[in-house]
Amino acid sequence: MSAHPPSEHPAARTTAGANDRAPNRIALLLLDIDGTLLYARGTGRIAFSRALRATFGWEDDIAYINFSGATDLDVLRQICERHGATPKGPEIERFFGHLALELDAGLTATPPKVFPGVRELLRALSADGDTLIGLVTGNTGECAQIKLRHAGLHGHFVLGAFGHEHADRVEIARLALRRADARAAGRPLDPVVLIGDTPADIAAARAIGARAMAVATGQHDAASLRAAEADLVVESLDDPAVWRLLKA
Numbered sequence: 001m002s003a004h005p006p007s008e009h010p011a012a013r014t015t016a017g018a019n020d021r022a023p024n025r026i027a028l029l030l031l032d033i034d035g036t037l038l039y040a041r042g043t044g045r046i047a048f049s050r051a052l053r054a055t056f057g058w059e060d061d062i063a064y065i066n067f068s069g070a071t072d073l074d075v076l077r078q079i080c081e082r083h084g085a086t087p088k089g090p091e092i093e094r095f096f097g098h099l100a101l102e103l104d105a106g107l108t109a110t111p112p113k114v115f116p117g118v119r120e121l122l123r124a125l126s127a128d129g130d131t132l133i134g135l136v137t138g139n140t141g142e143c144a145q146i147k148l149r150h151a152g153l154h155g156h157f158v159l160g161a162f163g164h165e166h167a168d169r170v171e172i173a174r175l176a177l178r179r180a181d182a183r184a185a186g187r188p189l190d191p192v193v194l195i196g197d198t199p200a201d202i203a204a205a206r207a208i209g210a211r212a213m214a215v216a217t218g219q220h221d222a223a224s225l226r227a228a229e230a231d232l233v234v235e236s237l238d239d240p241a242v243w244r245l246l247k248a
């Protein structure tokens with residue numbers, strides 16, 4: 001429990017007046033996970049392969065899958081199509097259950113790498129009462145929490161939308177925005193910024209009218225992210241331009 005009531009918290013005092021936005025506005029920062037906050041060192045792919053064996057009995061190293069910017073539901077559909085199968089709801093649920101168990105085991109043995117500036121950015125924004133921090137990720141909700149917990153990044157996110165809820169990242173972003181609106185309880189969300197590491201994240205940002213910010217810590221370099229028309233491209237999240245974009 002905090003030793004200070006929210007209005008008297010030292011962090012609140014240091015951030016009050018740091019910008020001249022209307023007092024009732026609230027910034028929304030939506031973040032992708034893989035390639036943006038952390039690198040799971042290939043544990044996701046191994047977990048997927050093991051969960052396929054446990055659920056369907058298939059031996060498949062899924063070398064043909066590109067996870068960059070993908071969603072877990074879409075990846076599962078691609079794999080099932082290749083195996084000539086059409087999974088039903090309960091099977092999908094069982095698969096995602098196995099996936100979470102395998103991922104947790106994999107990350108216990110091989111913890112994720114957290115990219116530069118991520119911890120500092122999340123810590124600073126969490127202390128700022130004028131920003132909501134959420135997730136827009138292709139991971140299932142359970143896998144997202146497992147990755148964040150193993151990276152020590154849990155506890156910063158007040159909302160999110162996930163890869164078990166929709167196969168299309170644009171729809172996941174729309175869902176997150178609706179949840180943020182509900183959370184803001186009538187306060188206008190301004191600015192809305194979505195940070196990701198792939199052109200798919202940039203497209204999702206565009207679709208919800210958010211500022212698209214791209215970070216070149218994933219598979220895409222700064223030039224290809226610029227070509228995908230991000231509003232801002234940075235090499236890593238310790239670039240002060242990230243903070244300026246949110247507080248502009």
Ligand SMILES: [Mg+2]
Nearest residue numbers: 032034035197
């Ligand atoms: Mg990503």
